[in-house]
Amino acid sequence: MTSRRKFIKAAGLFGGLTAMPLLSQGFSSNETSSLPDFGNASSDDELFAMVRQQLLIPTNRIYLNTGSLGPCPVHIIDAIHASTRQLEMNPVGENWGPLGNQTELVRKKVADFIHADVEEIVLTRNTTEGLNLIAQSLLLNEGDEIITTTLEHGGCEVGLNFLVKTQGVVLKKIELPLPGKSIEEIVRTIEKNITSKTKMLMLSHVNTITGLLMPFAEIAKSTKAKGIYLIADGAQAPGLTNVNVKELGVDAYAASGHKWIMGPKETGFLYVSKKFQDKIQPVFTFSGNTVYSASSGTRNVATIIGFGLAIDFHTSIGSDKIQQRTLQLRNYCLAELKKLGGLKIISPENRLLSTGIVSFSLDTVKNSDIFNKLKEQDIIVKLLSQQNGIRISCHMFISKQDIDQFVKALRLLL
Ligand SMILES: Cc1ncc(COP(=O)(O)O)c(C=O)c1O
Incomplete structure (x- = not known):
């Protein structure tokens, strides 16, 4: 903790960081900690050691479970705290004023981070919520098939089970070779299971059990040609691996901010391609995809601003x-x-x-x-x-x- 006191103040000194407008606009507290100047690092090892110093995980703890929850850098925790204080000084004025206005910028940051358009981004609380928005609002026919694998996370499966129960769809859980050997083997196994009744594929971008990187771009070649929806559970991916939703060819992509992006807890996003937006009508976005709308209701603006800072943090180091x-x-x-x-x-x-x-x-x-x-x-x-x-x-x-x-x-x- 003492070492971070030595770090330069964040505002203005962290060359080229898009985070700074958020920080400088939003900060009224002088209690905030600051980012290290990564430009001073003489090697990558030193740079990542500086990243380690930004975490509240005690030095003697070896934390190997970011896949469940990642640690949020302390300057972001402090920024959230400062935003919260600012909010509480004038709740309505800030929530629908200066602080609230910053949250829309976070949607843009997410869009840039995954190479989407801002109109395709909904800020959610986590991956599960994003996937549930789709499951709750997709209209399928009885007997339609959804393909997934036997190694998915419960947060993805719950929405699929909901569709089985409410719309009588058939869920096909296919077994992929363990460990996965090649892209061809995976694509072949999936294609073998596609039938004329298949309407949707729901797969993890990075598998929660094995860490396997699903070859979405190759799978999308089949699904696109056959008009099958391709949905990604991206909980484990952004922050760990580069995500370009256009290259992946997915119709929707849900992820969390509190894992590999190392953002504050209860942050996430859902990407819904413009084409796929007609297919789903969630109440949550009925009044628009904006962070605050009549149908989303009031949000925690401080947390959302912190999520934006976490994306800035990653971008500044370089994906x-x-x-x-x-x-x-x-x-x-x-x-x-x-x-x-x-x-x-x-x-x-x-x-x-x-x-x-x-x-x-x-x-x-x-x-x-x-x-x-x-x-x-x-x-x-x-x-x-x-x-x-x-x-x-x-x-x-x-x-x-x-x-x-x-x-x-x-x-x-x-
Ligand atoms: C692949 C996958 N999907 C969904 C989830 C659920 O994430 P969240 O609790 O952030 O919704 C996890 C969590 O570990 C996961 O690994």
Whole structure:
């Protein structure tokens, strides 16, 4: 915490940052912390060490579970706090005035971040909400088929089960090879299951269990030709891997801000392509896609502004640089894990299918025992119940030393 006191004040000094207008417009408090000047970093290792210093995670804790929730940098937490104070000084005047006006800029930031138009973006509270908006407002016919996989998250499945119950659609959960080997193998498996009744495909962009990067662009070639809706559960993707919704060819894409983007909790977005907007009519956007509308009701403007700052934070470091760093860490982690006996890697090895997530299942030891023993050493991982497995999130703020310490602890436990 003391080191961040040394950081330069954010406003005006963080070259080229689009965050600054938000900060400078919104700030009335002098209690705010500030961003490090990443331009001073002499190497990428130093840069990412500076990122680590921006987090409230204690230095002795190894946090390997960004896939569940990411840590929000402290300057953003302070900015949210300052916005909240500003809001509470004049609630109506600020909510439908200076602070509220900033939230619309966040929609634009999201749009730019995923290469969409601002009219295609709805700010939500999380991925589940975004996917539910679609499930609640899509009109299908009894007997229509939806294809998904056996490895999806409950937040995606709930909307699909809702469609089964309310509209009598048929849900086909296909099993993809574990670990996934090639793009061709995945596309072939999916195409084999498409029939004349298939109306929609719902797949994770980055799989929550394995970290597999779904080859959406290749899948979209089939779905587009056949008029099948292609929906992405992007909870694990933005902030970890570059997202370009146009290149992916998706009709809709839902994601959370509180995972790999490292934004405040209860932030997210839904992209709905202009073409697909006619197909769904959610009450939530009936009065417009704007952050505040008659149908969305009042929002937490401070949190939404914080979400915008988190996107700025990522953009300022560079999405390519972050993606490269997470892949390097993942490769290192994977190589170290492969030296151990007693476990099986379930994440793909193919570079084209890989992200900064490494998962493995345990041969004989119970994963909950390993999880608890690691937790005693302040090493935080994610349990994968059905695989008797463990998931490791290699975000940019993790160091090789962190991975060494985790692998060493695991080796002793195994
Ligand atoms: C693939 C996937 N979809 C959906 C969710 C749910 O995310 P949220 O709780 O932010 O809606 C998660 C959470 O881990 C996830 O991994």
